Amino acid sequence: MRFPLLLTLQASWLTVCVATQHYPTTWGHYDLCKSHGYTDEGPTWYYMACQPEAADMTKYLKVFLDPPNITCGDPPETYCTLENPYMCNNECDAATEELAHPPELMFDFEGRNPTTFWQSSSWKKYPKPLAVNITLSWNKTIELTDDIVITFESGRPEQMVLEKSLDYGRSWQPYQFYATDCLDAFTMEPKTVRDITQHTLLDIICTEEYSRGYVWKNDKTVRFEIKDRFALFAGPKLHNMASLYGQLDTTKNLRDFFTITDLRIRLLRPATGATMVDENNLSRYFYAISDIKVHGRCKCNLHANSCIYDKEKLTCECEHNTTGPDCGRCKRNYQARAWSAGSYLPIPKGTANICVPNSVGPVNCECFSHSNRCSYIEVLNTVICVSCKHNTRGQHCQLCKLGYYRNASAELDDENVCIDCNCNPFGSDTDRCNGTGYCKCKEGATGAKCHECLPGYLWDNGCKCK
Numbered sequence: 001m002r003f004p005l006l007l008t009l010q011a012s013w014l015t016v017c018v019a020t021q022h023y024p025t026t027w028g029h030y031d032l033c034k035s036h037g038y039t040d041e042g043p044t045w046y047y048m049a050c051q052p053e054a055a056d057m058t059k060y061l062k063v064f065l066d067p068p069n070i071t072c073g074d075p076p077e078t079y080c081t082l083e084n085p086y087m088c089n090n091e092c093d094a095a096t097e098e099l100a101h102p103p104e105l106m107f108d109f110e111g112r113n114p115t116t117f118w119q120s121s122s123w124k125k126y127p128k129p130l131a132v133n134i135t136l137s138w139n140k141t142i143e144l145t146d147d148i149v150i151t152f153e154s155g156r157p158e159q160m161v162l163e164k165s166l167d168y169g170r171s172w173q174p175y176q177f178y179a180t181d182c183l184d185a186f187t188m189e190p191k192t193v194r195d196i197t198q199h200t201l202l203d204i205i206c207t208e209e210y211s212r213g214y215v216w217k218n219d220k221t222v223r224f225e226i227k228d229r230f231a232l233f234a235g236p237k238l239h240n241m242a243s244l245y246g247q248l249d250t251t252k253n254l255r256d257f258f259t260i261t262d263l264r265i266r267l268l269r270p271a272t273g274a275t276m277v278d279e280n281n282l283s284r285y286f287y288a289i290s291d292i293k294v295h296g297r298c299k300c301n302l303h304a305n306s307c308i309y310d311k312e313k314l315t316c317e318c319e320h321n322t323t324g325p326d327c328g329r330c331k332r333n334y335q336a337r338a339w340s341a342g343s344y345l346p347i348p349k350g351t352a353n354i355c356v357p358n359s360v361g362p363v364n365c366e367c368f369s370h371s372n373r374c375s376y377i378e379v380l381n382t383v384i385c386v387s388c389k390h391n392t393r394g395q396h397c398q399l400c401k402l403g404y405y406r407n408a409s410a411e412l413d414d415e416n417v418c419i420d421c422n423c424n425p426f427g428s429d430t431d432r433c434n435g436t437g438y439c440k441c442k443e444g445a446t447g448a449k450c451h452e453c454l455p456g457y458l459w460d461n462g463c464k465c466k
């Protein structure tokens with residue numbers, strides 16, 4: 001006897017669909033955590049997987065340099081342009097605003113002329129390596145959504161490693177190696193992102209794409225190619241994000257690959273523009289970076305569609321009764337079921353996997369003793385009685401099945417609470433009746449059950465005109 005339950009559910013689905021049709025353009029984008037719907041119990045919430053919009057993440061990071069005093073200008077120094085070693089009248093002076101090159105200038109609004117940039121001291125201690133670590137920390141888990149792009153105003157480094165951390169800087173893994181000669185620098189075969197396939201996506205490569213061919217004006221950027229990697233699943237123009245999301249959902253390693261809490265740019269050897277280092281002009285060699293792009297979204301485990309920056313800290317605005325910086329736990333009193341992340345599946349709207357109130361569960365299976373079985377309906381976050389007996393229906397078996405009416409002299413938990421309408425099949429339009437047991441009669445028929453004829457009619461499998 002599942003029919004009454006199915007009816008109730010179907011009714012709720014229908015109203016839910018109507019309620020969400022106002023947002024057709026947002027379908028499949030996971031930007032709504034819940035929407036309003038109606039069941040025969042009244043208004044209700046309908047829950048969906050959701051995530052914050054992708055944004056420029058450089059606004060929210062802290063930057064640390066190692067060595068800490070590696071920025072040029074303290075004491076003031078002169079340096080040469082790389083194209084022309086005889087032009088050494090450029091000055092870096094930390095105490096003069098126009099001549100200072102502090103780390104913030106890697107993250108300011110670019111597009112100004114001239115560009116603003118951070119610059120290191122020059123390679124005075126050659127042949128001791130000029131090594132600098134630039135560490136970017138969010139103190140929050142971030143999912144990358146676009147290429148990391150580093151723009152150099154010096155030549156691009158001859159050796160560099162991009163590293164990531166997933167545990168707030170406790171451990172680090174390489175993301176990509178960069179060198180003019182990968183074999184020589186890292187004993188790795190040179191590869192490019194085009195060599196990567198779906199099966200080797202997690203492989204860490206060394207690339208010579210962004211170090212070779214020193215051209216001052218044009219080739220200033222070093223990339224970590226997120227979009228090319230996405231494209232292996234989503235197609236060249238990323239038109240099939242559903243396929244990518246499906247993969248991310250089922251493969252934790254893949255999801256983690258694009259997830260970070262910190263990034264570290266390890267600059268190991270500056271551009272020299274030649275095979276030999278000119279020891280007489282070491283102030284030609286330094287690092288200068290004008291811009292770093294990191295595009296991503298807060299990781300909220302598909303339980304939040306916004307992430308706020310308050311008191312220098314990013315936090316997901318958790319829905320679905322989850323909590324924690326990444327919505328990684330169930331709230332107190334909502335732990336009736338183990339926490340789990342929301343799911344991108346089924347495409348396009350996903351599954352919310354909301355946290356369930358402790359009080360909701362078999363204990364609260366309230367069915368007026370017409371059933372002792374309940375079912376938890378995820379999308380509505382409610383418990384519904386299953387297989388209501390005694391001709392009842394509804395979330396708590398509190399209504400009468402169609403074709404039955406409420407016995408006014410019986411309590412809700414009485415076996416006799418619903419009375420068969422018993423409408424005469426020939427005299428009535430339907431087998432339903434109103435709250436006092438009156439059926440809806442066809443023309444000529446009368447009586448509570450439509451089993452009698454009005455004057456002028458004769459009973460003959462219904463009332464017929466004389």
Ligand SMILES: *[C@@H]1O[C@H](CO)[C@@H](O)[C@H](O)[C@H]1NC(C)=O
Nearest residue numbers: 067068069070071074075121
């Ligand atoms: C940075 O500080 C260390 C230790 O105080 C010192 O040895 C080093 O020369 C300094 N480097 C620069 C570039 O000022």
Ligand SMILES: *[C@@H]1O[C@H](CO)[C@@H](O)[C@H](O)[C@H]1NC(C)=O
Nearest residue numbers: 066067131132133163172266
């Ligand atoms: C940079 O980070 C690496 C590890 O990621 C560490 O071994 C090294 O000592 C750090 N400092 C410098 C100046 O390279």
Ligand SMILES: *[C@@H]1O[C@H](CO)[C@@H](O)[C@H](O)[C@H]1NC(C)=O
Nearest residue numbers: 138139140168312313324325
């Ligand atoms: C990082 O965030 C946690 C809370 O999520 C906070 O307790 C801690 O102080 C933060 N650390 C830094 C360095 O801001």
Ligand SMILES: *[C@@H]1O[C@H](CO)[C@@H](O)[C@H](O)[C@H]1NC(C)=O
Nearest residue numbers: 080085086088278280281282
């Ligand atoms: C650069 O090197 C050349 C020749 O090696 C030398 O004449 C010149 O003085 C050097 N420039 C500086 C600024 O040291």
Ligand SMILES: *[C@@H]1O[C@H](CO)[C@@H](O)[C@H](O)[C@H]1NC(C)=O
Nearest residue numbers: 318319320321322334357381
């Ligand atoms: C927790 O879930 C209930 C539904 O069970 C909802 O009414 C309530 O608003 C939620 N609380 C929060 C803070 O999201």
Ligand SMILES: *[C@@H]1O[C@H](CO)[C@@H](O)[C@H](O)[C@H]1NC(C)=O
Nearest residue numbers: 407408409410414416417419
């Ligand atoms: C209505 O309920 C009362 C109380 O249980 C019962 O005695 C009576 O028979 C019921 N009426 C019908 C028509 O079933």
Ligand SMILES: *[C@@H]1O[C@H](CO)[C@@H](O)[C@H](O)[C@H]1NC(C)=O
Nearest residue numbers: 433434435436437438439448
């Ligand atoms: C049911 O219909 C009858 C006849 O039309 C009417 O007298 C009665 O008030 C109705 N009862 C309810 C609860 O609407």
Ligand SMILES: [Ca+2]
Nearest residue numbers: 105116117290
């Ligand atoms: Ca800048």
